[in-house]
Amino acid sequence: MNADNGDSSRHRFGPARRLRAQAKVLPEQARGHNRALVLQTLFHAGAMSRADLSRETGLTRVTISDLIGEFIADGIVVEKGIRSTTGPGKPPILVDIDRDGHRIVGIDLSGPGAFEGALLSLDGEVLERREVPRPSGGTAAYEAVRALAEELLSLSTVPVLGVGVGAPGIVRPDGLVLSSPNLDWNDFPLERLLSAALGLPVLVRNDANAAVLAEYTFGQARPDMLLVRIGRGVGAGLISDSQPLVGSRYAAGEIGHVVVGTDGGPRCACGKDGCLEAWLSASHLRARIAEVPEADADAVLAEAGTRLGVAIAPIVAALDLSEIVLSGPADLLDGTLIAAATRTLTARTLEGVFDDVVIRLTTQDDIVLRGAAVMVLSSQLGVS
Amino acid sequence: MNADNGDSSRHRFGPARRLRAQAKVLPEQARGHNRALVLQTLFHAGAMSRADLSRETGLTRVTISDLIGEFIADGIVVEKGIRSTTGPGKPPILVDIDRDGHRIVGIDLSGPGAFEGALLSLDGEVLERREVPRPSGGTAAYEAVRALAEELLSLSTVPVLGVGVGAPGIVRPDGLVLSSPNLDWNDFPLERLLSAALGLPVLVRNDANAAVLAEYTFGQARPDMLLVRIGRGVGAGLISDSQPLVGSRYAAGEIGHVVVGTDGGPRCACGKDGCLEAWLSASHLRARIAEVPEADADAVLAEAGTRLGVAIAPIVAALDLSEIVLSGPADLLDGTLIAAATRTLTARTLEGVFDDVVIRLTTQDDIVLRGAAVMVLSSQLGVS
DNA sequence: TCCTGTTCGTAAGGTGTACTAACAAACATG
DNA sequence: CATGTTTGTTAGTACACCTTACGAACAGGA
Numbered sequence: 001m002n003a004d005n006g007d008s009s010r011h012r013f014g015p016a017r018r019l020r021a022q023a024k025v026l027p028e029q030a031r032g033h034n035r036a037l038v039l040q041t042l043f044h045a046g047a048m049s050r051a052d053l054s055r056e057t058g059l060t061r062v063t064i065s066d067l068i069g070e071f072i073a074d075g076i077v078v079e080k081g082i083r084s085t086t087g088p089g090k091p092p093i094l095v096d097i098d099r100d101g102h103r104i105v106g107i108d109l110s111g112p113g114a115f116e117g118a119l120l121s122l123d124g125e126v127l128e129r130r131e132v133p134r135p136s137g138g139t140a141a142y143e144a145v146r147a148l149a150e151e152l153l154s155l156s157t158v159p160v161l162g163v164g165v166g167a168p169g170i171v172r173p174d175g176l177v178l179s180s181p182n183l184d185w186n187d188f189p190l191e192r193l194l195s196a197a198l199g200l201p202v203l204v205r206n207d208a209n210a211a212v213l214a215e216y217t218f219g220q221a222r223p224d225m226l227l228v229r230i231g232r233g234v235g236a237g238l239i240s241d242s243q244p245l246v247g248s249r250y251a252a253g254e255i256g257h258v259v260v261g262t263d264g265g266p267r268c269a270c271g272k273d274g275c276l277e278a279w280l281s282a283s284h285l286r287a288r289i290a291e292v293p294e295a296d297a298d299a300v301l302a303e304a305g306t307r308l309g310v311a312i313a314p315i316v317a318a319l320d321l322s323e324i325v326l327s328g329p330a331d332l333l334d335g336t337l338i339a340a341a342t343r344t345l346t347a348r349t350l351e352g353v354f355d356d357v358v359i360r361l362t363t364q365d366d367i368v369l370r371g372a373a374v375m376v377l378s379s380q381l382g383v384s
Numbered sequence: 385m386n387a388d389n390g391d392s393s394r395h396r397f398g399p400a401r402r403l404r405a406q407a408k409v410l411p412e413q414a415r416g417h418n419r420a421l422v423l424q425t426l427f428h429a430g431a432m433s434r435a436d437l438s439r440e441t442g443l444t445r446v447t448i449s450d451l452i453g454e455f456i457a458d459g460i461v462v463e464k465g466i467r468s469t470t471g472p473g474k475p476p477i478l479v480d481i482d483r484d485g486h487r488i489v490g491i492d493l494s495g496p497g498a499f500e501g502a503l504l505s506l507d508g509e510v511l512e513r514r515e516v517p518r519p520s521g522g523t524a525a526y527e528a529v530r531a532l533a534e535e536l537l538s539l540s541t542v543p544v545l546g547v548g549v550g551a552p553g554i555v556r557p558d559g560l561v562l563s564s565p566n567l568d569w570n571d572f573p574l575e576r577l578l579s580a581a582l583g584l585p586v587l588v589r590n591d592a593n594a595a596v597l598a599e600y601t602f603g604q605a606r607p608d609m610l611l612v613r614i615g616r617g618v619g620a621g622l623i624s625d626s627q628p629l630v631g632s633r634y635a636a637g638e639i640g641h642v643v644v645g646t647d648g649g650p651r652c653a654c655g656k657d658g659c660l661e662a663w664l665s666a667s668h669l670r671a672r673i674a675e676v677p678e679a680d681a682d683a684v685l686a687e688a689g690t691r692l693g694v695a696i697a698p699i700v701a702a703l704d705l706s707e708i709v710l711s712g713p714a715d716l717l718d719g720t721l722i723a724a725a726t727r728t729l730t731a732r733t734l735e736g737v738f739d740d741v742v743i744r745l746t747t748q749d750d751i752v753l754r755g756a757a758v759m760v761l762s763s764q765l766g767v768s
Numbered sequence: 769t770c771c772t773g774t775t776c777g778t779a780a781g782g783t784g785t786a787c788t789a790a791c792a793a794a795c796a797t798g
Numbered sequence: 799c800a801t802g803t804t805t806g807t808t809a810g811t812a813c814a815c816c817t818t819a820c821g822a823a824c825a826g827g828a
Binding site for chain 2 (some may be wrong): 802803804805806807808813814815816
């Protein structure tokens with residue numbers, strides 16, 4: 001090895017130099033990109049021939065054959081037989097990701113009463129489901145997660161690509177949980193510990209960020225969206241230009257404790273008045289509805305929707321989003337609340353530009369579990 | 385040419401297939417990335433030896449020599465002589481971007497009274513300055529821009545890399561001005577027309593987006609920031625994870641007409657009450673200060689700062705920004721206004737996470753002109 | 769039935785990119 | 799003056815994708 005190279009410990013110009021973190025690109029990494037491109041195409045479009053893949057990706061048939069050969073050798077892709085063709089020419093051999101030959105384990109730690117887990121197909125379908133009561137204390141929580149993951153792994157008869165975990169709180173991109181008050185974790189290296197314990201790739205992310213991945217991959221897939229999760233608390237995940245947003249403190253989407261409006265509001269657990277969470281969380285909403293006459297329930301929901309609109313209007317305008325997706329109890333969110341939010345958003349943003357922003361309920365069930373599966377797909381296959 | 389390849393007009397699976405727009409990567413494109421990496425390093429760190437570049441970028445000295453050879457042949461890079469060294473070994477030959485051998489033309493169309501233009505060095509220094517009164521009518525405006533650009537081009541004794549233009553309004557990434565009420569342009573292909581007229585690369589972008597590029601490249605360069613331009617109107621540009629945000633309608637940053645607060649506010653030109661622009665624009669602020677006793681001027685500024693804080697709090701939380709930079713009249717913005725905005729932002733976001741967000745005035749003069757220069761640098765050299 | 773044209777998948781060879789290995793040049797130091 | 803260090807270049811290798819060419823397998827017409 002040449003001592004000149006790879007030795008970044010000495011810097012002639014000192015450590016204070018300000019340079020963008022940027023990496024060289026080797027041909028090998030370009031190969032990785034093209035591998036992901038092929039798998040991505042197969043994943044979304046389904047089984048097709050090598051020639052189809054060539055047309056879809058722009059790579060030549062020769063290169064596709066080479067890549068597919070690698071995938072077949074690795075067991076990632078299988079030949080699915082010959083397609084009965086209509087036109088002339090040699091009939092194509094269909095190839096596809098070996099969807100039946102792999103599984104993913106997804107785990108959702110954001111539920112109020114239990115840790116939920118599932119064994120999923122590569123298409124995000126839940127095949128088996130298990131849950132454990134939420135324990136108290138950080139160590140017990142970790143043990144419960146590990147046991148749940150091992151149980152789900154034991155259910156699979158085929159190889160598992162990896163384990164995805166959606167956790168409440170602030171999670172670093174390397175899967176270290178910086179803070180999760182609900183789970184009593186601080187700077188807890190969940191991803192590293194779990195990966196070592198299970199001997200498999202593990203991905204840990206914030207639950208709202210996992211959810212937005214599920215909506216993006218399995219839903220309508222607009223390249224700019226905000227997904228708002230409404231449960232005990234309120235959190236959000238963002239995708240802009242097809243990329244998940246992380247933020248400088250890994251806290252992007254933490255909008256639950258932003259104060260909404262300039263006329264006060266209900267007291268929040270954090271001590272402030274008028275936080276979005278105090279207006280909109282399912283617990284607060286149900287409590288307030290229980291307090292008022294049944295005829296006024298709609299007014300409570302309309303008020304919550306209006307406040308949601310007030311809170312997201314600056315975000316929609318700043319990011320120029322095309323879609324807001326809500327994930328939470330449909331009986332609360334659908335109808336009055338979304339209508340009020342839409343009206344408010346339109347009334348509070350620039351006319352003629354942001355008029356077509358859609359606010360809607362998610363179509364995804366088990367959104368965090370499926371999002372956890374997308375995390376694994378994205379990390380292991382480059383698919384999203 | 386093989387008829388199988390590159391023919392994207394026929395799709396076996398029909399046009400309705402939903403696939404991410406993603407491109408293959410060839411070795412040639414990897415080369416382009418590494419070219420940009422080398423220039424980026426030289427641009428920010430200044431003259432250095434090939435061996436230094438090798439250590440900085442991680443590429444080998446051989447590859448660096450090859451790349452630098454290309455650059456020297458193209459006239460982009462020059463050898464700057466031998467550095468008198470301290471230690472043993474052969475003294476290094478310093479190489480640097482030929483900063484004196486190239487110029488950039490930047491043009492700012494956002495001023496209220498005039499189109500401003502400058503001839504700039506590659507480091508963003510203004511060398512010559514010209515301006516023309518803002519004409520009325522879209523055709524006259526184009527003619528004025530073209531004449532201003534040609535005059536500036538004639539002032540340069542060395543090759544000009546390209547022309548950057550910052551324009552008010554909504555501008556598509558290909559430099560087509562979708563709408564600019566101030567300049568009376570709708571779907572006006574300014575970049576294409578100007579490029580054809582001048583025979584040079586031309587880049588047209590929104591003025592606030594140009595400004596945030598200047599702040600990012602020549603300023604402190606935090607990878608997440610919001611730059612708010614406060615003049616006749618209010619607009620913003622965003623950088624997240626070192627990338628400029630564009631938005632689904634190319635309208636990211638258009639926060640001037642977001643309603644702030646839930647207690648009304650001054651009537652805005654757009655017809656709504658309480659738009660950020662109505663609270664914060666320089667014209668509105670000066671008018672309101674002129675109306676009140678001199679002792680109450682501070683209260684007006686504090687109110688405006690508070691409203692700014694209210695407006696950006698959800699954006700800061702959603703994107704997890706680290707910095708808000710203001711560009712506008714310092715006599716209005718500095719002091720009371722920024723202090724009130726900072727207080728408000730802290731009071732309205734999650735404690736313990738967003739406490740260290742900085743709101744400050746830009747340090748950049750001629751921010752749009754310099755941003756236009758960055759656009760050219762980024763497009764022609766891959767430097768930002 | 770046989771020939772032609774089409775499409776699929778593969779084989780062989782070429783180009784471009786970055787790498788390792790090796791070396792001459794130019795310096796400081798003992 | 800010998801030795802070791804650093805720089806920049808030359809020569810040869812590994813890898814990825816390309817173009818060109820070809821056999822296999824089919825439909826359809828003479």
